[in-house]
Amino acid sequence: MFKTRLISGIVLVAAALVLIITGGEVLLASTCVISLIGMYELYRVFQMERSAAACIGYLAAVIFYADLYFAWIPDKMVYVIGVLILLLAVYVLSYPKYHASQVMAAFFGIFYVAVMLSCIYQTRVMENGAYVVWLIFLCSWGCDTCAYCVGVKFGKHKMSPVLSPKKSVEGAAGGLAGTFLLTVLYASVFRKQMDVTSAQIVLLAVISTIGGVISMIGDLAASAIKRNYEIKDYGTLIPGHGGILDRFDSVIFTAPVIYYLAEYLV
Numbered sequence: 001m002f003k004t005r006l007i008s009g010i011v012l013v014a015a016a017l018v019l020i021i022t023g024g025e026v027l028l029a030s031t032c033v034i035s036l037i038g039m040y041e042l043y044r045v046f047q048m049e050r051s052a053a054a055c056i057g058y059l060a061a062v063i064f065y066a067d068l069y070f071a072w073i074p075d076k077m078v079y080v081i082g083v084l085i086l087l088l089a090v091y092v093l094s095y096p097k098y099h100a101s102q103v104m105a106a107f108f109g110i111f112y113v114a115v116m117l118s119c120i121y122q123t124r125v126m127e128n129g130a131y132v133v134w135l136i137f138l139c140s141w142g143c144d145t146c147a148y149c150v151g152v153k154f155g156k157h158k159m160s161p162v163l164s165p166k167k168s169v170e171g172a173a174g175g176l177a178g179t180f181l182l183t184v185l186y187a188s189v190f191r192k193q194m195d196v197t198s199a200q201i202v203l204l205a206v207i208s209t210i211g212g213v214i215s216m217i218g219d220l221a222a223s224a225i226k227r228n229y230e231i232k233d234y235g236t237l238i239p240g241h242g243g244i245l246d247r248f249d250s251v252i253f254t255a256p257v258i259y260y261l262a263e264y265l266v
Contacts, residue, residue: 007239009240020133020134023125027121028121031121032062032118036058036061038114038248039054039061039114041243041244045226045234046229048102051098056106057087060083061113083110088103116256117252123262128195132194133258135207136211136251138179138208139183139209139212140211140215140250141250141251142178142179143176143215146178146179148171148175149178150171150178151167156168164219172216176209179212180209181205183207183209187200187201187205188201208258210261212254215251216250221249
């Protein structure tokens with residue numbers, strides 16, 4: 001299992017490198033596809049992955065991603081309300097085919113998966129985005145790796161004994177410290193390309209650390225949903241890791257945090 005997980009992890013990191021370095025339409029399209037797969041996994045939990053309500057969710061996500069490129073939706077709030085009304089129309093016109101929780105899940109999936117993951121692309125296209133975008137992965141996958149290493153060696157106090165008994169307070173602290181140091185190292189190496197001062201490097205490290213805290217919440221939130229519905233993994237797409245949501249659970253939360261903090265603070 002460890003060998004399979006390691007190989008899958010290497011392939012995943014390599015794919016992320018290629019897609020994010022390429023950027024542009026390639027990253028936009030691939031992020032959209034990843035989002036749709038993640039939505040499918042989430043909808044499957046609610047036993048509605050091929051329903052009309054799910055199709056509305058998939059279509060809404062595709063339109064949202066298309067708008068990131070073409071900017072054809074003048075008012076995002078009107079769009080959100082329109083999607084909700086359409087889902088409710090399907091709910092009442094086909095009643096009692098769907099349970100209320102399924103319609104709520106259809107609406108929730110659009111934003112929890114598609115909209116939040118889209119911040120990877122939105123971060124990539126911002127000023128210095130080619131470098132800032134990596135903070136998303138430093139404070140999610142980097143934090144997770146550091147937390148695991150420290151937790152295995154020094155972990156004694158359970159952080160969430162019921163929800164995730166293997167996670168420790170020591171591991172969490174190690175993950176955040178590792179995230180801070182990794183970001184300082186990363187920003188120092190690419191300091192010239194990013195055109196940042198020492199103070200901005202520290203600010204980026206603080207932003208990543210905040211993202212690390214949020215990544216833990218994202219990881220635990222995904223675990224909570226799985227426990228509520230008594231499933232081990234969301235899917236089997238990534239050998240040794242599970243599905244898209246199993247591997248991107250923390251990235252989903254850190255992407256918008258890094259995007260907005262970098263947009264307004266850096």
